[in-house]
Structure formats: structure tokens, C-alpha cells
Amino acid sequence: MGITDFFTDVWETFSHPSPEAEAPPTGGSSTDSPASGTDEESGEEAEANKQDSKNKGEGEQGHKPSDDDEEEEEEEEEEETVDPKEKLEKECETSKECSPAKHHYDECVERVTGQIDNDGxxxxxxxxxxxxxxxxxxxxxxxxxxxxxx
Known part of the structure; x- marks a missing residue:
């Protein structure tokens, strides 16, 4: 299979939608109740919603956070540990052991910075x-x- 065959197959797959996707819905539709997915509310739903609004302070209540949740969050937000490797490497960069490498690096930085300042x-x-x-x-x-x- 060549690259052109691949692209041809991809084009044919996506350019022609399958006939099943465009088939009209089968069966009749009811005019007694609103279609699913609409914002209309049936008479029963309207009555139930009115009853719920009257009984606002009674019955079920949503979740109310307590003080215990705040304590758990504080425990979870513990200090992250610091990587000791970075600190040790910084100390070693300035140590006597690495001073020749540090000296050469610093000289190079000065030389390059000077070239950029002078020549751009x-x-x-x-x-x-x-x-x-x-x-x-x-x-x-x-x-x-x-x-x-x-």
C-alpha cells in the first residue's frame, strides 16, 4: 500500500458519510409530551417544580463543607521536600575541586558577552x-x- 492509496482511503472514509448516520428516525413522534433534549417542561414537571419551590427549606439538602474538610486540606498541603542534589551541586561548583572548570566557564561567558555587546x-x-x-x-x-x- 503506497502513500497515495493511504490518503485515498482516508479521503473516501471521511468525505462520504455512512448512510446509517443520515437515516430518518423510524416510528411516529408523540405530540403529547415535549421531545427529549428540549427545555420545555410537562405539566407534571411544572407541578413538581412548584411543590419543590414551596418546600425550599424542608427535605433534602446539599452537601455543606465542615471544618474537618479544612483540616484535611491543610494536612495535604504539606511542604514539598527540596531536592538536596541542587544544593550540593551549587556548593561543588564553587569548591576548590571545580574551580578550574568554573574559571574557564566564567572567562568564556565574559568573552561571549563582550562579543555580543561589540558586534551584536x-x-x-x-x-x-x-x-x-x-x-x-x-x-x-x-x-x-x-x-x-x-
Whole structure:
């Protein structure tokens, strides 16, 4: 089956509605009561609605929230835990271990920012330096993170 055959089949399926969908309703329709799905109300419904409006304060009542529900909501809204990995990686970025990678990244950022200010565009980016710094920070933080998780 080629691509044109596929599109032809799709076109034929959706361009010709099935005959069952357009068939007229069978059987007669009643004129005694309104058709379903209309906003008209029958005499019985009108009488029942009048009785309900008279008995407004009596009988069934809807759900009224209580104070217990508020307490449950407060318990559910507990503080979300903070990921310790992010904090450890930030500490490692400024540590002595990652200072060479941080130094190269900072120099690159200054160089690229200067190029953008002078020329309106940069001839390089700092992706490689960023990945070196991120790798160093991750390697530094990993043992501390797993020690904290145990």
C-alpha cells in the first residue's frame, strides 16, 4: 500500500458519510409530551417544580463543607521536600575541586558577552565549558548525595 492509496482511503472514509448516520428516525413522534433534549417542561414537571419551590427549606439538602474538610486540606498541603542534589551541586561548583572548570566557564561567558555587546553576535558559545563545569559539580556532589540518602 503506497502513500497515495493511504490518503485515498482516508479521503473516501471521511468525505462520504455512512448512510446509517443520515437515516430518518423510524416510528411516529408523540405530540403529547415535549421531545427529549428540549427545555420545555410537562405539566407534571411544572407541578413538581412548584411543590419543590414551596418546600425550599424542608427535605433534602446539599452537601455543606465542615471544618474537618479544612483540616484535611491543610494536612495535604504539606511542604514539598527540596531536592538536596541542587544544593550540593551549587556548593561543588564553587569548591576548590571545580574551580578550574568554573574559571574557564566564567572567562568564556565574559568573552561571549563582550562579543555580543561589540558586534551584536558571538562567534562562539560556552556549551563545552558549561558541560565541563556541570560534570565536575555532579561528580563532586554524587558521593555526598548518596551518603545523605542512606
Amino acid at each position: 553576535k558571538a562567534s562562539e558559545d560556552c556549551i563545552e565549558e558549561f558541560f565541563h563545569l556541570a560534570h565536575c559539580a555532579t561528580q563532586c556532589a554524587a558521593p555526598k548525595l548518596f551518603a545523605a540518602l542512606k
